[in-house]
Amino acid sequence: MARQSADERRDQLVEAAIRVMISDGVAKATTRAIVGEAGLPLGAFHYCFRSKRELLHSVIERIMLRSLAFAPAAAPEGADARDLIRSTLHAYWEGIRARPAEHLVTYELTQYAMREPGLADVARRQYQHYLQANIDHLTAVADLANIRWTVEIPVLARVGLSFLDGLTLNWLIDRDDAQALAALDTYADHLISVAAPGSVHGAAPVPGH
Structure with a gap:
């Protein structure tokens, strides 16, 4: 061997x-x-x-890389900003639906890390990963759609994280695909409501970047 x-x-x-x-x-x-x-x-x-903590960080990163990263989906030619936002969110959601057991583990990991002495940083880094994925998603969509966000990107990313995190947990419980997609489209409409024509490069900088 x-x-x-x-x-x-x-x-x-x-x-x-x-x-x-x-x-x-x-x-x-x-x-x-x-x-x-x-x-x-x-x-x-x-x-x-070096430790179980290091392994848990690697587990979170692995699940993130294959399921939670936003990848701008191919929108139809001539698609407007809402279509682009909607198609990207739907592509992200398919990643959630493809690996429900792994996502259930992420919620358990959070609770476990917060209760276990010395592992609180695992939960903090887990949600830092999620927040950064939302920041990257908003920045990429704004570039592709030639829009800018009228809300500071870190704040808007935190709103998105809270919504998507709750939606995922709710779906893991009831598996109601129709309601989940309807909620996702409502979130897309919210994003459009805080978008304006123009380049993302004029948006507020992300702290620490």
Whole structure:
């Protein structure tokens, strides 16, 4: 068997951790359970991660990268700003619908991190990731649609995060696709209501950037 690199083993352990969390819950995702799921020796964990905290950060980043990042969808030629915003949000929502079990894990991760001594920074960084994804989304949409936001981007991003986070949890509970999409379109209308013609480059800067 070919020798695996540290990156390959890290990848195996992150995916194994996600599977264990989905099947057994975050609290039961012990180091031993994770390496067992990955088919690796216990020492592999400590070789790849300095702590369980570091692993949890990697789990959040992995779920973010494949499901939560906004990717501007291809809108029909001649589409206006609302169509562009709507198509992007719908593409994002398909990522949520494609991996419901993983998103359920993210809510459990938040609660677990906030209650577990020494892990509060995991929850903070988790929501910093989400907030930055919303900031990037708003900036990209404004560039593509040649609009500017009349609300400061960090504030508007926080509104979007609160809405999408609540909508996702609500959908995970009731799985009402029609109502979720209707709510998403209402949010698109709200974004249009705070958009004006012009370049995003004239918008308020993002703190810390």
